[in-house]
């Protein structure tokens with residue numbers, strides 16, 4: 199009988215990265231998916247990246263994942279968000295051709311060596327001695343060493359449009375009804391979450407001339423560090439607004455108490471609120487922004503970003519008629535809401551393995567997150583770790599000081615979530631050192647050592663690192679005399695003249711000065727470092743803040759280094775409150791740092807733990 203090393207259930211954004219990573223690490227991998235032609239399907243917005251999410255895509259790419267490359271190949275509008283803000287806040291977002299993306303991912307999966315797929319519904323897992331050993335797919339059983347579950351919004355899912363409801367994991371796709379029960383029987387706790395998606399419109403019926411055009415960026419920096427550019431034509435998006443008449447129609451619809459009850463029950467997604475929720479929550483607002491975004495190059499369908507809704511289709515049509523440019527728009531697909539089972543992520547170790555069932559990993563929306571990027575990031579880590587587990591190698595855990603991925607997973611497993619969790623820059627303590635532009639410097643080596651990153655890509659990162667070092671040394675050691683020519687050039691680039699000799703580094707620290715402005719100043723040549731100009735500017739301009747964050751990281755790492763034995767019974771430690779004992783026994787933190795972030799665990803409790811650890815193993819290096 200065939201036995202697999204790793205089985206991945208699901209072929210969404212988490213499943214793809216998990217399966218590719220596992221197969222690329224040499225494991226015989228099986229992807230079980232309802233239908234092959236839904237691999238990589240974007241359930242909601244055809245867009246990748248965005249604030250806080252662009253960083254995740256770049257990190258997935260730096261580690262050797264696929265999402266960045268796929269997005270570059272299928273992007274139809276690239277934009278750097280927060281371009282006018284500081285480096286830490288900037289994130290890339292790309293509008294994507296939905297069909298091309300799905301085809302790209304399906305082809306990548308199909309062609310991948312060691313990766314097989316089975317078109318079937320996974321109906322259960324088989325667990326022996328607290329270890330998963332097989333996956334059931336209706337009548338068949340597939341034996342395996344490890345399983346990664348990435349079932350997204352499909353578990354026990356119920357779709358809502360107005361008062362109508364029906365079983366479905368996504369529009370026109372079945373829900374996964376039996377797997378939830380199997381997971382519960384195996385000892386996992388499950389909760390319930392909700393999300394919704396906007397309506398899609400026929401482009402032929404939209405009056406774009408009455409909307410504001412949002413053009414793509416002129417200069418595109420691709421997501422993938424392996425790419426130098428993108429191929430597809432770039433398209434504009436359009437901006438319009440809801441108005442008082444729109445809101446009035448929505449309020450009127452919500453006077454139906456039964457409908458209001460259906461819409462309000464459960465936990466709604468805070469970060470992608472429906473239009474009806476925005477109208478209820480912000481009654482003082484006269485309008486809300488709506489972005490009308492193309493679904494593809496050759497496609498006449500548009501995504502009405504901002505019109506997320508659970509309302510009945512006739513109400514959707516009615517409020518659409520009040521919006522400038524959409525008065526005659528035809529709905530191609532109505533907006534809908536969905537509720538589904540998720541597994542509260544505090545049941546996981548930071549390597550995404552479940553605490554209760556060995557060799558079982560969970561990734562993506564099943565862990566309470568929302569978004570393709572959050573799913574891909576978890577999928578990659580779960581796939582890598584499942585593969586490492588089959589080889590008895592140490593598992594990969596990224597901590598909060600290395601990456602957005604580290605923050606995402608640490609937040610999930612130590613704090614948990616009771617609403618769909620999405621990534622934001624504000625969740626990240628060390629965001630000045632965890633930027634989009636340096637994700638390769640932070641993570642390429644890990645990907646290379648694992649075997650997921652090609653040698654040429656690793657060497658490219660090394661060259662960039664050298665260029666940054668040499669560039670900064672050059673700026674530090676090159677002194678500029680206050681000659682009339684130099685001062686004239688400085689004034690022309692918008693800054694004041696220098697009165698005495700200054701280094702290029704000192705001049706670059708001025709907010710108005712860029713490396714472009716310093717070029718040719720007294721004949722200095724900066725071309726040798728051109729590939730690293732962006733990083734050099736950031737390192738020089740923010741050096742004070744960066745140094746401070748690096749010190750904070752050192753302090754953070756000291757607590758992370760102090761390991762907590764897995765079998766430690768916190769109930770026996772005197773001085774801890776019973777609430778803290780119970781939480782520590784439930785969470786089983788891996789180290790003091792993680793323990794300190796569990797809600798309710800106080801600094802005093804951490805000191806007690808430190809003293810206790812010194813007592814039980816005073817000499818041992820922990």
Ligand code: FAD
Pocket residue numbers: 207208209210211212213230231232233236237238239240241242243318319320321348349350351352353367368374377393394395470534535536561562563564567568569570573
């Ligand atoms: P998915 O992409 O959902 O993939 C799940 C995969 O598992 C699919 O391939 C499915 O076929 C497969 N599968 C499930 N059960 C089984 C089974 N038993 N056997 C075999 N295969 C199975 N994200 C946002 O960021 N913002 C939003 O506003 C937003 N709105 C959304 C609205 C809706 C209606 C939906 C459905 C999703 C929305 N999302 C939104 C979420 C986004 O689509 C997900 O976060 C993302 O797709 C999650 O990726 P995933 O890989 O975890 O799961």
